[in-house]
Amino acid sequence: MSRVEAGGEARMSKAGGGSAGAPARRPGPLWTLALFRSELGTTFRRWRTIALLGVLAAIPVLVGIAVKIETSDGGSFGQGRGGDGEGPAFFAQITNNGIFLVFASLAATLPVFLPMAIGVIAGDAVAGEAGSGTLRYLLVAPAGRTRLLLAKFTTVMAFCLVATLVVAAAGLATGALLFPLGDVTLISGTTVMAFCLVATLVVAAAGLATGALLFPLGDVTLISGTTVSFADGLLRALAVAGLVAYSLIGIATVGLFISTLTNSGIAAMAATVGLLVTVQILDTIPQLHAIQPYLFPHYWLSFADVLRDPVYWDQLAKNFGLQALYVAVFGSAAWARFTAKDITV
Amino acid sequence: MDQPSAEDPAARAAVETRGLTKRYRGGQLAVDSLDLTVPRGSVFGFLGPNGSGKTTTIRMLMGLIEPTAGRARLLGAPMPRAARSVLPRVGALIEGPALYPFLTGRDNLVRFDAADPTADPGTRAARVSAALERVGLTAAARKKARAYSLGMKQRLGLAAALLQPRELLVLDEPTNGLDPQGMREIRTLVRELADDGTTVFLSSHLLDEIEQVCTHAAVMTQGRLIVQGTVAELAAGSRGRLSITTPDPAEAVRVLKEHGVTDIVALEERVTGELPASGGSAPPLDLADLNAALVRAGVRVRAFGTERASLEDAFVALTGEGFDVAG
Ligand SMILES: Nc1ncnc2c1ncn2[C@@H]1O[C@H](COP(=O)(O)OP(=O)(O)O)[C@@H](O)[C@H]1O
Numbered sequence: 289m290s291r292v293e294a295g296g297e298a299r300m301s302k303a304g305g306g307s308a309g310a311p312a313r314r315p316g317p318l319w320t321l322a323l324f325r326s327e328l329g330t331t332f333r334r335w336r337t338i339a340l341l342g343v344l345a346a347i348p349v350l351v352g353i354a355v356k357i358e359t360s361d362g363g364s365f366g367q368g369r370g371g372d373g374e375g376p377a378f379f380a381q382i383t384n385n386g387i388f389l390v391f392a393s394l395a396a397t398l399p400v401f402l403p404m405a406i407g408v409i410a411g412d413a414v415a416g417e418a419g420s421g422t423l424r425y426l427l428v429a430p431a432g433r434t435r436l437l438l439a440k441f442t443t444v445m446a447f448c449l450v451a452t453l454v455v456a457a458a459g460l461a462t463g464a465l466l467f468p469l470g471d472v473t474l475i476s477g478t479t480v481m482a483f484c485l486v487a488t489l490v491v492a493a494a495g496l497a498t499g500a501l502l503f504p505l506g507d508v509t510l511i512s513g514t515t516v517s518f519a520d521g522l523l524r525a526l527a528v529a530g531l532v533a534y535s536l537i538g539i540a541t542v543g544l545f546i547s548t549l550t551n552s553g554i555a556a557m558a559a560t561v562g563l564l565v566t567v568q569i570l571d572t573i574p575q576l577h578a579i580q581p582y583l584f585p586h587y588w589l590s591f592a593d594v595l596r597d598p599v600y601w602d603q604l605a606k607n608f609g610l611q612a613l614y615v616a617v618f619g620s621a622a623w624a625r626f627t628a629k630d631i632t633v
Numbered sequence: 634m635d636q637p638s639a640e641d642p643a644a645r646a647a648v649e650t651r652g653l654t655k656r657y658r659g660g661q662l663a664v665d666s667l668d669l670t671v672p673r674g675s676v677f678g679f680l681g682p683n684g685s686g687k688t689t690t691i692r693m694l695m696g697l698i699e700p701t702a703g704r705a706r707l708l709g710a711p712m713p714r715a716a717r718s719v720l721p722r723v724g725a726l727i728e729g730p731a732l733y734p735f736l737t738g739r740d741n742l743v744r745f746d747a748a749d750p751t752a753d754p755g756t757r758a759a760r761v762s763a764a765l766e767r768v769g770l771t772a773a774a775r776k777k778a779r780a781y782s783l784g785m786k787q788r789l790g791l792a793a794a795l796l797q798p799r800e801l802l803v804l805d806e807p808t809n810g811l812d813p814q815g816m817r818e819i820r821t822l823v824r825e826l827a828d829d830g831t832t833v834f835l836s837s838h839l840l841d842e843i844e845q846v847c848t849h850a851a852v853m854t855q856g857r858l859i860v861q862g863t864v865a866e867l868a869a870g871s872r873g874r875l876s877i878t879t880p881d882p883a884e885a886v887r888v889l890k891e892h893g894v895t896d897i898v899a900l901e902e903r904v905t906g907e908l909p910a911s912g913g914s915a916p917p918l919d920l921a922d923l924n925a926a927l928v929r930a931g932v933r934v935r936a937f938g939t940e941r942a943s944l945e946d947a948f949v950a951l952t953g954e955g956f957d958v959a960g
């Protein structure tokens with residue numbers, strides 16, 4: 289016993305003389321960036337994330353093949369309901385121009401598949417780490433609750449964009465493979481774009497097989513597009529992908545908020561997806577039209593207005609404001625909850 | 634940042650709590666007005682049966698949960714307010730390791746290191762390798778963490794606490810799930826770290842573990858601190874209890890009383906008693922003299938000695954019950 293005591297005293301004096309054992313360290317200026325990079329890497333290297341993106345990429349391929357099979361007898365797809373809603377209008381156009389598969393794919397995945405994938409990622413973002421206990425080690429590192437939440441938020445937003453781009457790229461590649469590409473006839477009837485060029489560029493950028501590109505090129509009639517019309521086309525293509533991704537940030541933020549409420553990743557995912565389905569149903573009940581403008585999916589298909597000439601700004605602006613409102617409200621709620629939360633797992 | 638002077642008592646204690654209390658939302662009073670002082674440079678054993686509030690205390694110290702009442706200081710700074718400046722100097726293993734199963738052991742450490750604002754990315758790879766080496770996981774570094782055994786996970790959790798030089802290490806039951814060899818390695822590691830001047834705050838429900846490595850200890854039951862001090866002091870309460878086995882107990886008791894032995898208990902052939910406290914004017918009682926006196930008085934002595942003093946004796950003396958009773 290006395291030996292232990294003496295040892296203790298020796299250690300104490302040592303520590304007293306040299307508490308410089310760990311010199312004071314200062315946060316590096318780029319640290320927030322490092323945390324964000326780590327978050328991004330952890331999310332996107334996960335097998336589950338890759339599987340979700342794979343499923344999303346498969347949808348345009350399946351839609352393209354289905355349309356091809358259905359129209360192989362020379363008939364045209366979706367007769368009798370084309371022009372009914374914006375979604376089906378894209379489907380009717382696919383056989384004429386493969387580029388419309390991009391819009392059709394985005395219109396088909398926006399109501400369910402895209403937000404569901406985002407519900408999984410956003411719902412799991414905080415709750416999953418809380419449940420597995422890794423959250424406590426990040427917080428004692430110390431990541432800082434506000435910064436960690438910010439990194440999670442940014443990563444979920446990045447996933448919205450990546451998921452949308454994956455659908456768009458898969459739509460382009462499939463459309464280019466299966467159908468002729470050509471000038472895009474806007475919904476109002478004015479032809480302005482040489483989408484085929486954009487398509488070629490994006491598909492090439494996506495690193496898809498060059499052989500796939502060579503085949504449709506034979507069918508494409510390249511218009512002698514002026515620099516203006518090409519720029520216009522590029523702009524609208526980017527705008528559509530951007531708008532779809534932007535439409536998803538509302539549900540993404542709601543998912544992140546739900547994620548701060550529980551220690552079970554599965555529960556948070558299920559709650560987010562359940563809420564998504566419920567709100568979508570509410571959005572279709574006519575008696576509820578008074579509240580419908582405040583439901584996050586209400587203006588989702590407004591991205592099609594970018595393809596009109598002139599562009600209809602009304603719905604786009606409303607969607608912009610509504611999504612921003614959801615981010616502000618649920619982002620604040622998530623912050624308030626997360627910074628005050630007891631981490632007991 | 635204020636650099637507290639050496640005279641300031643708060644600057645000298647690595648951990649200091651005053652009236653620290655936690656009542657969980659369910660109404661469970663997990664920690665009840667805890668006044669804990671962990672001196673710098675000590676290896677401090679935080680002892681208590683399962684459910685006595687050790688992990689809850691550690692969570693409050695690390696700013697993971699908000700105390701219901703009271704306050705806590707870590708390395709002289711108030712928690713959780715000073716978390717940003719204090720926690721980089723504190724390594725922690727809290728209620729077992731938690732890992733990303735889909736990342737390799739090495740990538741897990743990289744991830745935790747990236748969450749530390751003061752960690753230099755330039756030295757990250759080297760520091761991760763050093764931490765893996767230190768806990769003996771170099772060979773398994775490229776394996777996914779889901780393939781790790783419980784003991785390997787525990788080691789990786791320790792490695793995460795050792796990514797930087799720390800002033801304080803908080804280890805919550807670090808030997809849980811380890812085999813005897815692993816336990817011995819952890820003890821060696823704790824001693825090494827302590828020799829480097831790191832304060833180690835070690836919670837455990839295993840008495841002998843605390844006794845083997847700690848200089849100081851505190852004992853909790855049901856959320857309350859019953860005692861704290863140096864291990865030597867704590868064990869002193871029951872130190873030196875004399876034990877004699879003899880077929881002549883009555884005579885033995887008489888002789889022992891003459892020599893100032895107190896609290897004598899005679900049970901059939903076994904007589905035990907408290908040796909007189911040394912110090913003061915009287916010379917300390919020599920056990921050899923006492924034995925000679927017994928023999929001179931015609932007491933036939935079969936066995937003679939002092940029972941080994943242990944924390945367990947101290948604990949039983951303090952609580953009047955066995956140690957492994959859950960609170
Ligand atoms: N999240 C929680 N909610 C409610 N009660 C809890 C929670 N965590 C622990 N407790 C209770 O608080 C008491 C102390 O638990 P804990 O601090 O984990 O003890 P120890 O680490 O000493 O085993 C126990 O009675 C336990 O049941």
Ligand SMILES: [Mg+2]
Nearest residue numbers: 687688728805
């Ligand atoms: Mg515990």
